[in-house]
Amino acid sequence: MIAGPLIRFIRSQFVNSCLAIVVIGSGFCLAQEPTDNGPFADAVAAAQKRVVKIYGATIGRSPGYATGIIVSPDGQIITASGVHLSEGNVRVTMPDGSLQQAEVVRRSPSLQTALLKVSVPTPDFFAIPEQPAASKGDWVLAVSNAFKVAEGAEPLSVNIGVLSLRVRLDARRGYNDFPYEDDVYLIDAITSNPGAAGGAVVNAQGELVGLVGKVIEGKTTGTRLNYAVPADLLQRFIRGDEPMTAVAETTPRGGKGELGIRLFALGGRKSPAYIDRVLPGSPAAEAGLKTDDLVVSINGEVVRDSGDFRRLTDTLPAGVEITLEVKRKNDLLSVRIKTAAVKTP
Amino acid sequence: MFSQRIVALLVALVASVALAQEKPKPEQLQIAQGTLLAPKAFRAASKRVLPSLVTIEGIGGLASGISAAGIQAPGEGPTSGVIISPDGYIVTSTFNFIRKPPIITVTLASGERKVATLVGRDETRKICLLKIEGVSNLPVPTWAERQQLRVGQWTVALGIGFGGNEPALTAGIISATSRIGGKAVQTDANLSPANYGGPLLDLEGRVIGICVPLNPQSRDEGSGVDWYDSGIGFAVPIGGNEKIIEALKAGKTLQPAFLGVQSEPRGTPASGAHVVQVVPKSPAETAGIKSGDQLQAIDGHEILDVTHLQSIIARYNAGDKATISIVRGEEKLDVAAEFGVPPVQAKPPMPGKR
Numbered sequence: 001m002i003a004g005p006l007i008r009f010i011r012s013q014f015v016n017s018c019l020a021i022v023v024i025g026s027g028f029c030l031a032q033e034p035t036d037n038g039p040f041a042d043a044v045a046a047a048q049k050r051v052v053k054i055y056g057a058t059i060g061r062s063p064g065y066a067t068g069i070i071v072s073p074d075g076q077i078i079t080a081s082g083v084h085l086s087e088g089n090v091r092v093t094m095p096d097g098s099l100q101q102a103e104v105v106r107r108s109p110s111l112q113t114a115l116l117k118v119s120v121p122t123p124d125f126f127a128i129p130e131q132p133a134a135s136k137g138d139w140v141l142a143v144s145n146a147f148k149v150a151e152g153a154e155p156l157s158v159n160i161g162v163l164s165l166r167v168r169l170d171a172r173r174g175y176n177d178f179p180y181e182d183d184v185y186l187i188d189a190i191t192s193n194p195g196a197a198g199g200a201v202v203n204a205q206g207e208l209v210g211l212v213g214k215v216i217e218g219k220t221t222g223t224r225l226n227y228a229v230p231a232d233l234l235q236r237f238i239r240g241d242e243p244m245t246a247v248a249e250t251t252p253r254g255g256k257g258e259l260g261i262r263l264f265a266l267g268g269r270k271s272p273a274y275i276d277r278v279l280p281g282s283p284a285a286e287a288g289l290k291t292d293d294l295v296v297s298i299n300g301e302v303v304r305d306s307g308d309f310r311r312l313t314d315t316l317p318a319g320v321e322i323t324l325e326v327k328r329k330n331d332l333l334s335v336r337i338k339t340a341a342v343k344t345p
Numbered sequence: 346m347f348s349q350r351i352v353a354l355l356v357a358l359v360a361s362v363a364l365a366q367e368k369p370k371p372e373q374l375q376i377a378q379g380t381l382l383a384p385k386a387f388r389a390a391s392k393r394v395l396p397s398l399v400t401i402e403g404i405g406g407l408a409s410g411i412s413a414a415g416i417q418a419p420g421e422g423p424t425s426g427v428i429i430s431p432d433g434y435i436v437t438s439t440f441n442f443i444r445k446p447p448i449i450t451v452t453l454a455s456g457e458r459k460v461a462t463l464v465g466r467d468e469t470r471k472i473c474l475l476k477i478e479g480v481s482n483l484p485v486p487t488w489a490e491r492q493q494l495r496v497g498q499w500t501v502a503l504g505i506g507f508g509g510n511e512p513a514l515t516a517g518i519i520s521a522t523s524r525i526g527g528k529a530v531q532t533d534a535n536l537s538p539a540n541y542g543g544p545l546l547d548l549e550g551r552v553i554g555i556c557v558p559l560n561p562q563s564r565d566e567g568s569g570v571d572w573y574d575s576g577i578g579f580a581v582p583i584g585g586n587e588k589i590i591e592a593l594k595a596g597k598t599l600q601p602a603f604l605g606v607q608s609e610p611r612g613t614p615a616s617g618a619h620v621v622q623v624v625p626k627s628p629a630e631t632a633g634i635k636s637g638d639q640l641q642a643i644d645g646h647e648i649l650d651v652t653h654l655q656s657i658i659a660r661y662n663a664g665d666k667a668t669i670s671i672v673r674g675e676e677k678l679d680v681a682a683e684f685g686v687p688p689v690q691a692k693p694p695m696p697g698k699r
Binding site: 166 | 383385
């Protein structure tokens with residue numbers, strides 16, 4: 001009878017065929033190109049692992065939150081400087097979702113950036129490229145927490161534009177000149193929004209182009225600027241070499257006394273009188289006043305906001321001694337300062 | 346037997362992997378590569394028009410900080426312009442002269458700086474014509490064909506207004522090909538005072554139009570400026586529009602057309618534009634239009650409703666003539682009208698963006 005061997009033959013071929021189908025099927029699956037996610041997916045994925053959300057104090061009109069970029073494997077983070085960093089309680093949500101306490105290490109008044117440190121290792125960090133990572137017209141992606149849209153461990157918001165121009169910045173923030181005196185990248189992605197400052201601007205390969213800047217108004221156009229601090233300038237800040245700003249700035253009125261104090265310019269005259277920077281070599285510097293000190297009174301008169309400060313100091317002549325009280329963290333300090341003469345150019 | 350089977354399976358595996366690799370690349374990958382190459386095209390387009398791009402500066406005029414025309418204080422930087430004739434006619438935006446500077450200078454791509462005279466203005470398009478003397482053979486850009494523009498195509502805008510040695514470049518697409526009564530193309534390339542007076546280009550480097558601040562709801566001098574960073578920007582095509590260029594060269598000031606009727610829709614459902622009141626001494630009165638007339642068409646274009654009437658009138662300039670078809674009771678008649686200048690109104694204070 002043929003049946004027996006025939007059945008055995010068919011059965012063995014059946015098993016072979018099944019195996020063949022399984023193998024060929026998995027071969028196709030293995031060889032399949034990974035699903036195309038568009039031209040920017042890899043760059044964004046890499047950037048999201050290197051950008052953090054920063055939360056601090058809400059003061060005046062400043063939003064109290066920002067973004068930051070990880071720049072070293074030992075937890076160093078660069079962000080935009082601002083009053084939200086001033087109360088000493090800075091929390092950072094890391095890319096893995098964990099919440100860390102951060103210490104403010106140092107600031108650059110000229111770049112308006114701050115260096116923070118968290119005490120966990122950060123193996124994914126932005127290296128500063130040797131050459132600029134983008135030129136005019138190149139795609140740039142901004143990764144930031146504008147408007148605090150990303151909650152908890154959610155990935156940050158990404159938007160795209162092209163690099164428009166590298167140019168020297170001439171800008172103001174509120175009523176005051178913006179102290180940044182160097183080149184910026186102007187981009188046409190919309191980054192001028194609360195909370196975006198400190199975000200990463202990367203190219204289509206995920207390399208760092210710059211740090212999203214603060215909300216400022218350009219003097220040449222009278223409009224808000226979408227700008228980034230170029231990565232090569234961040235390199236200088238990380239290393240700690242900073243050009244020293246000139247001492248007392250001049251004002252149009254002669255014979256005026258100068259303390260050397262510049263306040264944070266937040267939302268106009270009603271913002272609290274936090275010191276943004278103390279001019280090197282000035283009477284305030286010599287008296288030991290620091291960034292983040294809150295001016296509380298001058299000669300016993302209460303200073304409620306920057307309007308009061310201006311009112312009490314604008315008419316001071318050179319050479320008079322005043323008593324200034326400042327709040328630093330939880331301490332109240334009293335200093336006596338003698339106003340210097342304003343330097344003429 | 347068993348090892349034979351293993352070998353056969355391995356061969357099948359390798360063959361299927363190889364076969365799968367032969368599949369053509371998905372379209373998506375090609376589009377992705379094209380996107381990454383776009384910046385090269387942006388730079389090439391920009392390079393083509395650079396020789397015709399000029400820097401304009403106004404010296405003197407209203408002091409900075411004074412909010413002219415109720416808008417935010419204009420910036421202090423230079424502005425952009427485009428050469429349109431080899432003998433020195435230059436187009437720019439009227440926005441750049443809101444402060445009425447007595448002296449206007451033009452710096453060419455060669456670095457040469459010349460004093461310019463303001464020849465003519467088109468208030469409906471927010472552009473004006475300057476002339477510099479003592480030049481010849483200046484490079485003139487190529488103009489894009491208006492009919493060939495397509496929504497979604499790439500555009501590049503260049504602007505001098507941030508300062509520096511080179512213009513800033515922004516990129517976007519054409520959002521609409523006909524806005525503001527047909528006078529403008531809409532783009533989402535970021536446009537701001539840095540761009541006004543400068544060119545909007547296609548990827549071949551041809552000029553689609555001149556970037557200007559516009560707002561369909563308002564004709565005020567600075568309206569539309571506060572739409573920077575909004576994704577809405579406008580450029581007015583002028584290439585091939587000889588009628589306007591000749592009028593500007595002749596020193597004219599082109600103003601929006603004004604007819605002088607107050608109208609309302611009537612009937613069920615309410616439609617059309619029926620005259621309620623004719624403004625005294627207006628072009629409508631001169632043409633013989635009376636209260637109660639239904640305005641049916643202007644130069645053959647049927648008027649559907651009051652808003653449509655306004656948009657048809659917006660296509661004309663003051664001084665243009667048109668035939669208006671009217672229905673008066675049982676009668677149908679045509680009247681000849683000459684549009685006039687809108688009456689001067691006290692400008693209400695406008696909230697500026699600070």
